[in-house]
Amino acid sequence: MTRNRFLYDIVVDEQLLFTIMNELFDVVFLMKVESGPRFRYVRVSSHALYLANLTEEDIGKCIEDVYPKEIAAYLNKQYRKAFETRKIVTYRDQVNVKGELRIAESMIVPTFKEDGTIPYMICFTRDITEQIAREKQLEEIHQLFHSFLEQSHDAIVMFDLAGRVLRVNREVERLLGWSEKEVVTKKIADFLPGDHAALQQSLQKLGRGQSLTSVHLSLIRKDGKKVYVSANVTPIFGKDGTVVAGLSMLRDITDFVQVQEQLQQSEELYRKVIEFLPDPIIIQVDGAIHYMNPAGLEMVKAEQMDFVKGKRLSDFLEKREQQENEWILTSLCGEQKEVDVKETPIDYYGQSAQFLIIRDLSEQKSKEKKIEFMAQYDPLTVLPNRNYLREKLNELLFRHTNIAVLLIDINRFQFINDFLGHANGDELLKELARRLKQIQSEQVFLARIGDDEFAVVCTYQKQEEVNWLLKKLDRLLNEPYYIAGEKLNVTVNIGVSYAHDADRSVETLLNNAGKAVYYAKTNGVHRVVQYQSKLHDIFVKRIRLENDLQTALENNEFSLYYQPKVNVQTGAVSVEALIRWKHPQLGMVSPAEFIPIAEETNMIEKIGKWVLQQSCDDLKSLHKSGFSALKMAVNLSARQFIDRSLKATVSDILTSAGVPPSAFVFEITETTIMKEPNEVIRILQALKEQGIMIAIDDFGVSYSSLNYLNRFPIDAVKIDRSFIRDFHENRKGAEIVEAIISLAHRLNLSVTAEGVETEEQVRFLLEKGCDEMQGYYFSRPVPLEQLPSVLMKLQSSVKKWK
Numbered sequence: 001m002t003r004n005r006f007l008y009d010i011v012v013d014e015q016l017l018f019t020i021m022n023e024l025f026d027v028v029f030l031m032k033v034e035s036g037p038r039f040r041y042v043r044v045s046s047h048a049l050y051l052a053n054l055t056e057e058d059i060g061k062c063i064e065d066v067y068p069k070e071i072a073a074y075l076n077k078q079y080r081k082a083f084e085t086r087k088i089v090t091y092r093d094q095v096n097v098k099g100e101l102r103i104a105e106s107m108i109v110p111t112f113k114e115d116g117t118i119p120y121m122i123c124f125t126r127d128i129t130e131q132i133a134r135e136k137q138l139e140e141i142h143q144l145f146h147s148f149l150e151q152s153h154d155a156i157v158m159f160d161l162a163g164r165v166l167r168v169n170r171e172v173e174r175l176l177g178w179s180e181k182e183v184v185t186k187k188i189a190d191f192l193p194g195d196h197a198a199l200q201q202s203l204q205k206l207g208r209g210q211s212l213t214s215v216h217l218s219l220i221r222k223d224g225k226k227v228y229v230s231a232n233v234t235p236i237f238g239k240d241g242t243v244v245a246g247l248s249m250l251r252d253i254t255d256f257v258q259v260q261e262q263l264q265q266s267e268e269l270y271r272k273v274i275e276f277l278p279d280p281i282i283i284q285v286d287g288a289i290h291y292m293n294p295a296g297l298e299m300v301k302a303e304q305m306d307f308v309k310g311k312r313l314s315d316f317l318e319k320r321e322q323q324e325n326e327w328i329l330t331s332l333c334g335e336q337k338e339v340d341v342k343e344t345p346i347d348y349y350g351q352s353a354q355f356l357i358i359r360d361l362s363e364q365k366s367k368e369k370k371i372e373f374m375a376q377y378d379p380l381t382v383l384p385n386r387n388y389l390r391e392k393l394n395e396l397l398f399r400h401t402n403i404a405v406l407l408i409d410i411n412r413f414q415f416i417n418d419f420l421g422h423a424n425g426d427e428l429l430k431e432l433a434r435r436l437k438q439i440q441s442e443q444v445f446l447a448r449i450g451d452d453e454f455a456v457v458c459t460y461q462k463q464e465e466v467n468w469l470l471k472k473l474d475r476l477l478n479e480p481y482y483i484a485g486e487k488l489n490v491t492v493n494i495g496v497s498y499a500h501d502a503d504r505s506v507e508t509l510l511n512n513a514g515k516a517v518y519y520a521k522t523n524g525v526h527r528v529v530q531y532q533s534k535l536h537d538i539f540v541k542r543i544r545l546e547n548d549l550q551t552a553l554e555n556n557e558f559s560l561y562y563q564p565k566v567n568v569q570t571g572a573v574s575v576e577a578l579i580r581w582k583h584p585q586l587g588m589v590s591p592a593e594f595i596p597i598a599e600e601t602n603m604i605e606k607i608g609k610w611v612l613q614q615s616c617d618d619l620k621s622l623h624k625s626g627f628s629a630l631k632m633a634v635n636l637s638a639r640q641f642i643d644r645s646l647k648a649t650v651s652d653i654l655t656s657a658g659v660p661p662s663a664f665v666f667e668i669t670e671t672t673i674m675k676e677p678n679e680v681i682r683i684l685q686a687l688k689e690q691g692i693m694i695a696i697d698d699f700g701v702s703y704s705s706l707n708y709l710n711r712f713p714i715d716a717v718k719i720d721r722s723f724i725r726d727f728h729e730n731r732k733g734a735e736i737v738e739a740i741i742s743l744a745h746r747l748n749l750s751v752t753a754e755g756v757e758t759e760e761q762v763r764f765l766l767e768k769g770c771d772e773m774q775g776y777y778f779s780r781p782v783p784l785e786q787l788p789s790v791l792m793k794l795q796s797s798v799k800k801w802k
Contacts, residue, residue, distance in 0.1 A: 027125040082108040155250040177222035228257040280358040301331040381433035389447040403499040406456040413452035493520035561781035574631040577615040616657035633665040661691035721755025
């Protein structure tokens with residue numbers, strides 16, 4: 001009821017209502033409830049006129065005065081349901097938009113006045129046609145791969161390079177008599193009789209990336225019987241281009257092998273079996289066809305033996321170049337097929353002859369092409385993968401002098417995946433790939449080489465061509481994306497490397513581009529960095545920092561600086577604890593350099609615990625020095641926040657230091673909040689039960705959602721410095737600041753502005769009702785020994801801002 005009352009407050013606030021209706025949702029209807037009840041359109045968002053087939057003249061009319069009787073009855077039914085149950089009602093229906101049927105999802109929300117009456121209903125409607133289509137497409141792709149495995153008539157076995165079975169399909173159970181669960185506990189050697197030296201040689205060849213074709217093996221079934229198979233083995237490559245496993249397609253040739261053995265005993269049996277074999281059999285004497293079984297006649301489309309007897313095999317078969325035992329068979333009616341030919345010399349009634357077995361490879365080739373595609377292409381984006389990229393680069397380096405490699409990394413992709421779900425994350429990747437394909441040409445090769453990484457390889461004559469390509473990519477990739485009904489402002493970083501005469505290896509090109517894109521990621525967003533030799537020094541320094549970070553705590557190299565925060569409404573001054581690292585050789589190291597390293601190496605938990613302990617001790621010291629009302633803000637990393645022992649750790653440290661929990665504010669980022677919302681709520685409530693206040697840091701820079709301001713037990717938001725810095729040049733930025741302050745106050749949340757540096761910024765924030773400000777205008781971060789004098793100076797001038 002409280003939230004719906006809050007919605008009513010928005011409804012009566014004309015300016016706020018107009019902003020929300022036209023900025024936050026696809027389609028919004030504001031309906032006035034009249035006696036009956038009847039529902040009258042009083043305001044609609046701009047998109048509503050398109051999706052709902054309304055006109056400006058329909059505003060002010062009731063539903064039954066706008067739509068035909070049947071449609072009006074259906075809509076009135078939904079609104080009455082929400083009105084009578086006093087609950088939110090959600091429904092889906094089809095909408096005819098300019099002759100095209102679209103699927104819309106609507107949510108009707110009643111608003112309540114203080115006396116419990118419902119004066120207005122708000123309907124939020126979203127076009128979900130594309131979302132449903134994408135979900136259906138993903139399901140079809142999954143079913144296609146599953147069908148490929150399970151509907152194959154051949155047994156399929158996946159195994160690692162040690163010969164351990166990883167996965168099989170149902171045909172393996174039919175072939176060997178072992179269940180799938182039993183097979184995956186064994187090694188390939190367990191099914192092979194005798195010496196396994198040949199198996200080891202085959203595994204070694206596979207490890208070198210070689211395929212094995214038409215390998216004839218005898219295997220031991222569960223019942224002890226032998227089964228004969230013909231195996232085709234394809235290597236499976238990992239992301240780094242090395243072979244990680246093999247995929248073997250086994251065809252049961254037991255019948256054929258047994259036939260060969262039995263032919264030696266009985267010619268009569270030999271002929272009868274051949275007549276019924278599914279594979280074509282040909283006996284050739286002196287180069288002319290003497291016999292062809294029914295399967296062979298069917299393959300060449302001959303009704304009887306007389307049509308082919310005496311013809312030469314070359315009349316039907318043409319050898320494929322560079323393919324051992326593979327031929328093109330052309331039937332009498334001109335139909336062509338790829339076939340495998342096995343030839344064995346025999347004695348045929350005292351004459352030297354050739355016994356040929358022909359197998360139709362059409363189905364096998366189709367499956368092999370699918371396997372080859374999966375080995376060289378990314379199935380999601382249908383772009384070449386890392387393995388194919390390396391092959392292409394090798395080829396281009398041999399043929400071209402000027403080559404540029406561009407590695408593209410999506411900023412905050414993991415956050416988008418966590419927030420919108422992996423299915424929508426996949427949709428973002430496919431849309432980015434679609435945009436990339438707009439630059440594809442003979443000179444430009446594309447690949448997806450990682451979860452959120454793409455590669456562009458281009459050959460060029462002049463540097464201007466690469467510069468033009470980078471500008472094109474900037475325009476294409478940084479335009480807004482619309483995924484699952486959400487507008488996403490996604491940015492990318494690009495690292496560029498060039499093939500120089502000194503070192504033109506694939507490894508060097510990819511490594512240099514990787515270093516450049518990593519440097520771009522760690523030094524901001526939406527950047528293009530071209531590899532230079534100095535980047536090597538930067539990476540050497542990073543490795544050194546990573547190593548030295550392990551002992552920095554033990555060596556007491558960390559210290560805390562404190563930056564005041566001034567409450568311009570009450571005059572109260574608090575501080576935020578900021579860590580600093582004084583390296584014994586490198587001097588002061590920026591937190592922007594070592595905090596990401598600490599998070600990647602799991603050192604952040606130990607450092608975070610030290611910060612909490614030290615800030616408690618310092619706060620206790622400040623309380624004793626006369627600043628008894630001083631409050632302290634401490635940043636918590638995402639890793640600290642998901643630590644299940646966080647509550648106990650905080651309680652122990654506060655108790656040990658003798659500092660009241662109410663004197664502390666924990667600042668966490670939006671990204672941390674959105675990773676596991678339900679678990680986050682539990683942790684926040686536990687901290688608030690201790691008396692600790694919670695603030696959202698850098699509000700507005702991540703996937704901001706006004707919804708969680710109401711859902712999560714938080715006390716304050718900190719507006720990111722980027723909005724404060726640019727407000728006088730960016731009207732929209734100023735409007736965002738004003739909207740955040742207004743909505744936060746409606747939810748009884750305090751608002752802190754970061755990065756306040758000028759008098760103009762202070763006046764703007766005062767005018768908009770901001771509660772608290774922090775920045776160089778008031779004070780830079782200072783060590784503990786300088787803090788008391790800074791606090792006294794600020795407290796003596798509070799009237800200036802009140």
